[in-house]
Amino acid sequence: MRVYAEKRILNLRPHTYRRPGGFRRRDTSRPRDNRPANGTYGCVVADLDPAVALARWAEFVNRALRSVRPALSDRKIYELSGISTSTLSRWRNAKGTQLPEIDRVKVFCRVVGASLTEAMAVLGMTDDDPQATPEAPLPPDVQIILRKLADPSTPEADRDFIRQSLEMLADRARSVGKTKPASQAH
Incomplete structure (x- = not known):
């Protein structure tokens, strides 16, 4: 009877109840990604395949890093921007499934002296597209x-x-x- 009562109490507690051990359930009301809850960045987002955007972003990052490489190492960029060396490596190699967060793009561009407008265009977040979007591969x-x-x-x-x-x-x-x-x- 006691076990039943405990389960009943747990079910009646307010939604702010934390599970023992500090574990929280993930909010599954929307998928995990770097987009804001309202789905916009405040600018026009083109219909760009994420794999294409990641490849373009990798080219942009490699070009920006080549231009500052003698003066800034990955470690120095981490100290200036807070972007970890593993994140820089993932960006350079077009790894992962998500586009970078807007805040990180802004910080990266500021630290390496790259154009934020060009970075946004590369990620497909403006109207002007720097390159023609390749067609999807045929089945x-x-x-x-x-x-x-x-x-x-x-x-x-x-x-x-x-x-x-x-x-x-x-x-x-x-x-x-x-x-x-x-x-x-x-």
Whole structure:
């Protein structure tokens, strides 16, 4: 009976109750990332693939570090900015899954003397894009079909069949957007 009562008391405690041992549950109301809760940075965020943004950021960091390298070591940058050497290494090698936090980008640019505007453009956080965004890679099955069409050893009958199939799929995709839902047909 006592165990039941203890469980009941724990369930009735206010939400500020801390679990024994100091462990807290993570807030799962939104995913972990470096974006603010309202989803904006106060500037326009382009639809940029995170892998592309990380690669661009790595190039930017390497270029900025090359320009200050004789005077500033990773350790000295850590002392001036508070950005750890492991973070600098992760940025240089485009490791990780998240873009750097805005505050860290600002501090890094200030310490190494790099342009904050260019850094924001590299991360896709402004309207002007310094480089054209590469298209997403094609799925493997589509790549196989394109190779078959380009291969001169593929029989002409197979190429015609593939072309007709693609035309049929394209027509179907075009017509799907034009049809009315069944509820609006009357």
